[in-house]
Amino acid sequence: MTIDIARARADTPGCAHVLHFNNAGAALPPTAVIDAVGGHLHREAMIGGYEAAADALPLIERAYDAVAMLIGCARDEIAMVENATRAWDMAFYANAFRPGDRILIGQSEYASNVIALLQVANRTGARVELVPDDEHGQIDVDALAQMIDSRVRLIALTHLPSNNGLVNPAIAVGRVARHAGIPFLLDACQSIGQMPVNVDEIGCDMLAATGRKFLRAPRGTGFLYVRRTMLDRLDPPFLDQHAATLTGPLSYEIRHDARRFENWENFVAGRIGLGVAADYALGWGLESIARRITTLADALRAQLAALAGVTVHDKGVVRSGIVTFSKATEDPAALQRRLRASGINTSVASTMNARFEMEPAALSSVLRASVHYYNTEDEVALFSSAVAGA
Numbered sequence: 001m002t003i004d005i006a007r008a009r010a011d012t013p014g015c016a017h018v019l020h021f022n023n024a025g026a027a028l029p030p031t032a033v034i035d036a037v038g039g040h041l042h043r044e045a046m047i048g049g050y051e052a053a054a055d056a057l058p059l060i061e062r063a064y065d066a067v068a069m070l071i072g073c074a075r076d077e078i079a080m081v082e083n084a085t086r087a088w089d090m091a092f093y094a095n096a097f098r099p100g101d102r103i104l105i106g107q108s109e110y111a112s113n114v115i116a117l118l119q120v121a122n123r124t125g126a127r128v129e130l131v132p133d134d135e136h137g138q139i140d141v142d143a144l145a146q147m148i149d150s151r152v153r154l155i156a157l158t159h160l161p162s163n164n165g166l167v168n169p170a171i172a173v174g175r176v177a178r179h180a181g182i183p184f185l186l187d188a189c190q191s192i193g194q195m196p197v198n199v200d201e202i203g204c205d206m207l208a209a210t211g212r213k214f215l216r217a218p219r220g221t222g223f224l225y226v227r228r229t230m231l232d233r234l235d236p237p238f239l240d241q242h243a244a245t246l247t248g249p250l251s252y253e254i255r256h257d258a259r260r261f262e263n264w265e266n267f268v269a270g271r272i273g274l275g276v277a278a279d280y281a282l283g284w285g286l287e288s289i290a291r292r293i294t295t296l297a298d299a300l301r302a303q304l305a306a307l308a309g310v311t312v313h314d315k316g317v318v319r320s321g322i323v324t325f326s327k328a329t330e331d332p333a334a335l336q337r338r339l340r341a342s343g344i345n346t347s348v349a350s351t352m353n354a355r356f357e358m359e360p361a362a363l364s365s366v367l368r369a370s371v372h373y374y375n376t377e378d379e380v381a382l383f384s385s386a387v388a389g390a
Helices: 005-010 031-047 049-055 057-071 084-092 111-124 141-147 170-180 228-233 268-284 286-305 332-341 377-388
Strands: 078-081 102-105 127-130 152-158 184-187 206-210 222-226 244-248 251-254 310-312 322-327 347-350 365-370
Touching (some): 031 268, 084 184, 084 206, 102 111, 111 127, 111 152, 141 170, 268 286, 286 322, 286 377, 332 347
Parallel strands (some): 102 127, 184 206
Antiparallel strands (some): 078 222, 244 251
């Protein structure tokens, strides 16, 4: 398939109002998602929240099927949560660590994940260890393999870092993890909706994702995948009467599926919208989406690199739709504000997001422009001209 750009933009009302290159922050939702969320909220207002949820049960359940299709797993391996950080935390904190245990992570691990890693290390006596990058700036898979020993309890990797444009070799990392029998937790918040992601091909045991980014779902939505064979090895960090059932005055039983990581109260309209967004992405085809994004991102990198005083900071053998750069004569935050005043959306990635990677490179911040399939070549040219100051 090829992307029908005219239809994609007609389906996206925001395209008429902004040049949106902040899809790694939150993409513009399509009309189908807007209508699904708004329609359910209106239904809640008319008949009541519980009653509207009961009526919408088929749509809620469809979301599990759609997300499972999106990543190639079974529906009982999916938990719906509020965002990728909560999904990642629910999986990570469910693992048991003891003094001397080792947790291996990449240099580009996202700051929220690192904070949780360090908290658990401080509590338990486990150690967090950085796997070095290879010459391309991505995780060094050979170095990872050499670091494996009997004390390694978890490998955690950010699939697409938010601040350097690379796509980490998750499949190769998965092979190392499977060979060693070590659980593998993948942060896929930037890859879901941007490219094909298949959990069996990658070999991850847990995967965390958000809805608002390239999947184009509402904010406040996300999901967690947990491989069925991992479920009983993980103890959810908190439970409620949705995740478990009281079987007696002093006994309970945890659910047998991944919904043990959910809680009862949730954003029902958002879950419906997440399912619609997953179906919408599947309708375009993830391969087609990935090709379109790659084409636009490569063009953007080339045009920015040709501008005087502009440096593109992206790394990796395979690169994503996230393009990071700086301009010698303009601070990234100031450049972001100037572009925003012209109706162009971007975001700033700072050292606080990825300290392990940016500090050694002496980068305090960079501007991040992230494209999606509904963007156009004309928008890429307009953006580059605006960065140049024309």
